[in-house]
Amino acid sequence: SQQGEEDPQALSIQEGENATMNCSYKTSINNLQWYRQNSGRGLVHLILIRSNEREKHSGRLRVTLDTSKKSSSLLITASRAADTASYFCATVPMDSNYQLIWGAGTKLIIKP
Amino acid sequence: DTGVSQNPRHKITKRGQNVTFRCDPISEHNRLYWYRQTLGQGPEFLTYFQNEAQLEKSRLLSDRFSAERPKGSFSTLEIQRTEQGDSAMYLCASSFLGSGGYTFGSGTRLTVV
Numbered sequence: 001s002q003q004g005e006e007d008p009q010a011l012s013i014q015e016g017e018n019a020t021m022n023c024s025y026k027t028s029i030n031n032l033q034w035y036r037q038n039s040g041r042g043l044v045h046l047i048l049i050r051s052n053e054r055e056k057h058s059g060r061l062r063v064t065l066d067t068s069k070k071s072s073s074l075l076i077t078a079s080r081a082a083d084t085a086s087y088f089c090a091t092v093p094m095d096s097n098y099q100l101i102w103g104a105g106t107k108l109i110i111k112p
Numbered sequence: 113d114t115g116v117s118q119n120p121r122h123k124i125t126k127r128g129q130n131v132t133f134r135c136d137p138i139s140e141h142n143r144l145y146w147y148r149q150t151l152g153q154g155p156e157f158l159t160y161f162q163n164e165a166q167l168e169k170s171r172l173l174s175d176r177f178s179a180e181r182p183k184g185s186f187s188t189l190e191i192q193r194t195e196q197g198d199s200a201m202y203l204c205a206s207s208f209l210g211s212g213g214y215t216f217g218s219g220t221r222l223t224v225v
């Protein structure tokens with residue numbers, strides 16, 4: 001079953017602009033993770049944020065988590081053509097034995 | 113260790129044939145997961161192992177599907193009597209329990225004709 005819902009489903013922006021993707025989920029979580037997937041390839045882990053954290057940074061990535069709203073956002077600053085990919089959020093629900101529950105993803109296109 | 117390795121990368125088979133995929137996880141990881149992904153969708157959980165024990169199987173995993181992880185190392189996923197609906201990307205991932213993110217392989221793309 002899928003818990004996360006990404007928004008928007010697709011996003012197209014100019015190179016250099018910032019890209020923001022959102023994720024909502026339904027149950028209490030242990031942590032939330034963001035992954036990137038290039039077309040036809042496997043998924044790459046980007047960042048993990050725990051339920052007691054509110055914001056996390058990694059290079060050009062910034063992730064926020066609002067557990068009261070059961071939502072997270074992924075911000076990619078100064079986007080590059082190489083950022084073109086699908087981005088998925090995945091949650092580890094409480095008492096889930098550390099299994100990931102996935103959303104359907106946001107397809108991001110960076111126009112040169 | 114070069115990450116999670118999956119073989120083959122692509123497999124085309126005729127309906128009704130059996131296929132087997134292999135996954136070699138990161139050696140330090142004690143968990144191994146199999147997912148299926150169709151175009152435009154997120155991964156769907158199939159099954160996972162902790163060491164050599166298969167701890168959970170999805171209801172998606174019909175009796176035509178079987179997975180093994182002998183000795184807690186590599187894993188195989190077999191699909192018997194393939195159907196066109198089995199066409200998908202089959203992803204393997206490994207993790208160390210409690211440490212966070214999963215490491216995925218590049219997947220095996222199955223096409224049933």
